[in-house]
Amino acid sequence: MVKFSEDKLKEVQSMIDRYPKGKQKSALIPLLHLAQDEFGGWLSAETMDYVASILGIEPIEVYEVATFYSMYNLKPVGKHVFEVCHTGPCMLNGSDHIIAYIKRKLDINVGETTADGMFTLKTVECLGACGYAPMMQMGINYREHLTEAKVDAIIEECRNKQ
Amino acid sequence: MSEAVKTVKVTIDNITVDVPMGTTILQAARMIGGDVVPPAMCYYSKLQGSGGKCRTCLVEVSKGSEADPRPMPKLVASCRTGVMDGMEVKNMTSSKVEDARNGVVEFLLLNHPLDCPVCDQAGECHLQDLGYQHGKQGTRYEFKRRTFDKHDLGPYIQLHMTRCILCYRCVFTADQLTEKRTHGVLSRGDHAEIATYIEKSLDNNFIGNVIDVCPVGALTDKTFRFKNRVWFTKPVNAHRDCKCCSGKVTLWQRGEEVLRVTARKDQWGEVEEWICNECRFEKKKTSSWTIEGPTHVSRHSVISQGHYENIQQPKETFTAVNGGRNPQLLMDIHSVSEVNDPSIDLSLINGPATSDVYNHSTKQS
Amino acid sequence: MAKKLLLEKAHVEGIRHYDVYRREGGYAAVEKALKMEPAAIVEEVKKSGLRGRGGAGFPSGMKWSFLAKPEGVPRYLVCNADESEPGTFKDRYLMEFLPHLLIEGLIVSSFALGSNRTYIYIRGEYAWIVGILEQAIAEAKQNGFLGKNILGSGFDCEIYVQRGAGAYICGEETALIESLEGKRGNPRIKPPFPAIKGLWDCPTVVNNVETLAAVVPIMNMGGEEYAKIGVGRSTGTKLISACGNINKPGVYEIDMTISVEEFIYSDEYCGGIPNGKRLKACIPGGSSVPILPANLLLKTAKGETRLMNYESLSDGGFATGSMMGSGGFIVLDEDQCVVKNTLTLARFYRHESCGQCSPCREGTGWMEKILTKIENGKGAMSDIDLLWDIQRKIEGNTICPLGDAAAWPVAAAIRHFRDEFEWHVNNPARCQTQNYGLAHYADPIHVPA
Numbered sequence: 001m002v003k004f005s006e007d008k009l010k011e012v013q014s015m016i017d018r019y020p021k022g023k024q025k026s027a028l029i030p031l032l033h034l035a036q037d038e039f040g041g042w043l044s045a046e047t048m049d050y051v052a053s054i055l056g057i058e059p060i061e062v063y064e065v066a067t068f069y070s071m072y073n074l075k076p077v078g079k080h081v082f083e084v085c086h087t088g089p090c091m092l093n094g095s096d097h098i099i100a101y102i103k104r105k106l107d108i109n110v111g112e113t114t115a116d117g118m119f120t121l122k123t124v125e126c127l128g129a130c131g132y133a134p135m136m137q138m139g140i141n142y143r144e145h146l147t148e149a150k151v152d153a154i155i156e157e158c159r160n161k162q
Numbered sequence: 163m164s165e166a167v168k169t170v171k172v173t174i175d176n177i178t179v180d181v182p183m184g185t186t187i188l189q190a191a192r193m194i195g196g197d198v199v200p201p202a203m204c205y206y207s208k209l210q211g212s213g214g215k216c217r218t219c220l221v222e223v224s225k226g227s228e229a230d231p232r233p234m235p236k237l238v239a240s241c242r243t244g245v246m247d248g249m250e251v252k253n254m255t256s257s258k259v260e261d262a263r264n265g266v267v268e269f270l271l272l273n274h275p276l277d278c279p280v281c282d283q284a285g286e287c288h289l290q291d292l293g294y295q296h297g298k299q300g301t302r303y304e305f306k307r308r309t310f311d312k313h314d315l316g317p318y319i320q321l322h323m324t325r326c327i328l329c330y331r332c333v334f335t336a337d338q339l340t341e342k343r344t345h346g347v348l349s350r351g352d353h354a355e356i357a358t359y360i361e362k363s364l365d366n367n368f369i370g371n372v373i374d375v376c377p378v379g380a381l382t383d384k385t386f387r388f389k390n391r392v393w394f395t396k397p398v399n400a401h402r403d404c405k406c407c408s409g410k411v412t413l414w415q416r417g418e419e420v421l422r423v424t425a426r427k428d429q430w431g432e433v434e435e436w437i438c439n440e441c442r443f444e445k446k447k448t449s450s451w452t453i454e455g456p457t458h459v460s461r462h463s464v465i466s467q468g469h470y471e472n473i474q475q476p477k478e479t480f481t482a483v484n485g486g487r488n489p490q491l492l493m494d495i496h497s498v499s500e501v502n503d504p505s506i507d508l509s510l511i512n513g514p515a516t517s518d519v520y521n522h523s524t525k526q527s
Numbered sequence: 528m529a530k531k532l533l534l535e536k537a538h539v540e541g542i543r544h545y546d547v548y549r550r551e552g553g554y555a556a557v558e559k560a561l562k563m564e565p566a567a568i569v570e571e572v573k574k575s576g577l578r579g580r581g582g583a584g585f586p587s588g589m590k591w592s593f594l595a596k597p598e599g600v601p602r603y604l605v606c607n608a609d610e611s612e613p614g615t616f617k618d619r620y621l622m623e624f625l626p627h628l629l630i631e632g633l634i635v636s637s638f639a640l641g642s643n644r645t646y647i648y649i650r651g652e653y654a655w656i657v658g659i660l661e662q663a664i665a666e667a668k669q670n671g672f673l674g675k676n677i678l679g680s681g682f683d684c685e686i687y688v689q690r691g692a693g694a695y696i697c698g699e700e701t702a703l704i705e706s707l708e709g710k711r712g713n714p715r716i717k718p719p720f721p722a723i724k725g726l727w728d729c730p731t732v733v734n735n736v737e738t739l740a741a742v743v744p745i746m747n748m749g750g751e752e753y754a755k756i757g758v759g760r761s762t763g764t765k766l767i768s769a770c771g772n773i774n775k776p777g778v779y780e781i782d783m784t785i786s787v788e789e790f791i792y793s794d795e796y797c798g799g800i801p802n803g804k805r806l807k808a809c810i811p812g813g814s815s816v817p818i819l820p821a822n823l824l825l826k827t828a829k830g831e832t833r834l835m836n837y838e839s840l841s842d843g844g845f846a847t848g849s850m851m852g853s854g855g856f857i858v859l860d861e862d863q864c865v866v867k868n869t870l871t872l873a874r875f876y877r878h879e880s881c882g883q884c885s886p887c888r889e890g891t892g893w894m895e896k897i898l899t900k901i902e903n904g905k906g907a908m909s910d911i912d913l914l915w916d917i918q919r920k921i922e923g924n925t926i927c928p929l930g931d932a933a934a935w936p937v938a939a940a941i942r943h944f945r946d947e948f949e950w951h952v953n954n955p956a957r958c959q960t961q962n963y964g965l966a967h968y969a970d971p972i973h974v975p976a
Contacts, residue, residue, distance in 0.1 A: 018687040020601070020644070023727055028709035029692050033651070045360050055709075060346045063359035067348040068711040068881075069692030071651045087613045088814055088871045089770045089857050125695070125875045126613040126814075127652050130855065131768055131776035140654035214716035215884050217924055236923045242716045265920030269889035302913055305896045328882060347882075350694070350711070352892040354882035 283379030316363020574750030614855025812852020
């Protein structure tokens with residue numbers, strides 16, 4: 001059963017309090033972020049139904065939103081998700097090369113997760129770091145000016161976090 | 163009558179009409195009727211918030227209003243644009259509109275499967291009509307068409323997502339007629355789809371109306387699935403005493419058998435009164451209904467090919483208007499082939515039997 | 528050295544914190560504004576000639592004056608920090624380094640517009656900036672610049688940060704409002720405009736981060752003084768985020784009188800093109816504006832020097848000009864492939880289309896497929912004409928400007944680089960291993976001897 005802890009429920013309440021009375025649906029997007037962080041890095045149907053019940057809205061309203069935004073994972077992902085940008089400015093600075101390198105290094109394709117469940121590789125569209133290209137997002141942080149050596153270091157860093 | 167209702171003048175394709183303030187261009191055009199009415203694939207006057215999405219009803223506003231006569235810079239969605247006093251609108255008289263609309267029709271058909279031969283909506287499909295009116299014979303799209311995972315919506319409603327044009331009408335219907343909406347638009351962009359996320363059946367007592375509002379064959383009646391082609395059936399208006407709805411329906415019959423029950427629709431293809439699932443899906447016996455008479459179907463519709471309605475011999479015949487002379491040929495033969503066109507010099511047509519060829523060959527020998 | 532109004536203090540140690548920001552003269556604009564009539568502040572902004580810095584360039588003071596003020600209905604100010612236009616990262620920089628500048632601008636603007644609840648809608652990926660902003664908000668509140676009865680003026684204001692979740696379309700103001708209401712980011716059909724019916728159906732103003740930050744110098748120096756900076760209708764300073772093939776990518780504050788050439792080659796700004804390569808093309812205002820070949824970028828069709836401002840960049844219309852847009856300045860050197868670049872942008876717009884209206888939903892995917900075909904050496908000549916026709920049928924026919932944004936890059940690429948597309952078609956094998964190069968649209972000035 002998914003359920004927020006008491007502390008998290010207080011956080012949820014403070015999110016809802018940011019909006020006028022009766023407009024609690026506005027808290028849906030921040031709440032889904034919180035739920036995704038809390039419940040395994042992805043949004044299961046059960047999690048989404050739980051969020052719907054907190055906000056007093058229909059589950060379909062949550063599904064509609066969760067499937068619209070690209071940051072919500074609707075399937076389980078690896079422990080570390082590499083989201084590499086491949087839009088124009090990053091491409092001009094060699095993002096294709098970085099993506100190919102990560103693919104080789106982790107032996108997975110874009111959209112896949114390594115067998116040990118450690119890494120997921122995704123390509124994403126512009127993340128607003130064009131001046132620091134090529135780049136990727138990992139968790140809430142950006143990793144910028146990527147090179148092969150930097151990618152190696154990041155992978156090493158993730159493995160050491162175990 | 164109170165003076166509160168202010169009327170304004172609006173001119174559409176050079177026809178001027180007085181309409182109440184707040185009317186949309188599309189509604190004003192419908193008051194005029196005929197060919198000046200822009201087609202609408204997503205707008206539905208009975209569903210609040212509908213419209214603006216499909217872009218088939220785009221029109222050109224060549225004069226904004228009497229007060230501000232500037233033309234609008236872009237084509238506007240007539241279903242969601244209110245009229246102003248003195249506004250001038252071009253629909254079929256605008257080449258820009260024609261061009262844009264051809265584009266929209268092409269876009270709508272781009273990923274639409276051409277499965278009309280097996281689609282239950284064929285014959286009453288708005289996209290089919292639109293395609294005939296504006297589309298080209300071929301497509302310029304050479305890629306694989308979009309497909310979706312199958313999604314079951316329960317015993318009554320059949321979903322064919324590949325046919326969907328995302329008009330959102332069924333979502334508005336569920337929002338406005340039922341208490342709990344369980345289906346919606348999921349994902350985004352060209353992957354957006356109508357679904358319930360976790361497969362479940364739609365079972366609200368009024369949810370069957372989504373079938374009637376669907377402009378294409380994306381949502382069809384499972385109880386009618388593959389039973390018959392609509393143009394072989396005979397629509398009659400009927401009613402019954404129903405506790406939940408008005409009970410006013412159209413029965414689609416073949417012989418004495420009721421193959422399908424739908425709500426009655428007006429000339430724009432919109433439901434007149436919503437009906438409940440019981441009337442729609444459960445009452446398939448003629449004896450359950452009081453028949454009122456044949457449903458009027460536009461003579462442009464393929465359904466009217468059944469000739470079930472008001473069959474009357476015309477009083478005046480060609481013989482009568484031609485002063486007793488029997489017509490020999492009813493068509494202008496000149497329009498059929500250039501060979502018969504007196505303005506064309508036959509010798510200029512490529513072919514073996516011109517006099518030039520003849521003269522040439524005789525001189526040679 | 529150009530005058531800096533926004534970023535002057537960006538590198539002062541600890542400027543992220545209230546104490547330092549205040550010591551450097553921060554929050555003076557709030558003190559000044561709260562003694563004025565709200566209408567007088569709107570008037571100052573009008574006088575300043577400030578234009579929306581998000582991309583459309585609509586005069587901000589005019590936008591503010593459209594805000595409906597019905598009795599008993601709350602009004603809202605929403606800060607658009609959903610910076611997602613490829614090539615643009617200026618708002619991020621501003622929020623990361625000078626969070627208090629934005630908060631200060633927001634307090635002044637909220638007071639001017641009568642918004643007691645103001646939201647910052649920030650793109651979901653900028654997750655770490657949420658913390659920076661919330662910290663700044665808390666500090667401002669501790670010091671009496673937010674909350675109830677600010678500085679004894681009787682004005683109450685709270686600022687909240689709302690995180691998006693990955694959708695470029697939420698940068699469109701009505702899609703942003705929908706998203707803020709907890710819905711899918713589907714743009715609304717206008718009219719009604721947000722100034723009449725916006726957030727929760729109340730009158731709402733949505734402004735870009737940089738626009739709202741610019742309110743601070745306008746307050747401090749007065750609208751008229753602000754209007755003296757720059758040229759023509761391009762008043763004040765503009766943040767340009769420069770990226771692509773340049774030596775010094777980054778965010779630069781310019782007054783809008785410098786030339787494009789200076790901006791690219793001067794060491795004060797981009798510092799020229801790496802490895803001695805030559806300039807091929809540039810997208811001067813974020814990915815959706817028309818790409819220009821070097822010869823048209825540095826000089827207008829009339830042969831005049833092109834300047835970094837609204838009027839000069841759009842000189843010549845779309846035939847020979849481009850747009851200032853959001854200030855995302857993307858430079859392509861001689862080894863870049865315009866077809867490939869256009870393809871990545873087309874893919875971006877296909878990915879970001881909300882799917883509500885048919886020309887954009889279907890057209891963006893179609894363009895991407897055809898461009899993929901051409902880029903992979905499988906295209907036909909007729910595909911180029913087809914692409915042109917598709918973009919033409921999307922442009923202007925959609926609910927929101929995303930349709931135009933998707934159509935313009937394709938149109939401009941074909942308009943100026945058709946020979947490169949044709950080369951791809953004619954050389955299906957070669958185009959896989961080699962680039963077309965510069966051809967006749969080379970930078971006419973910086974040809975190495």
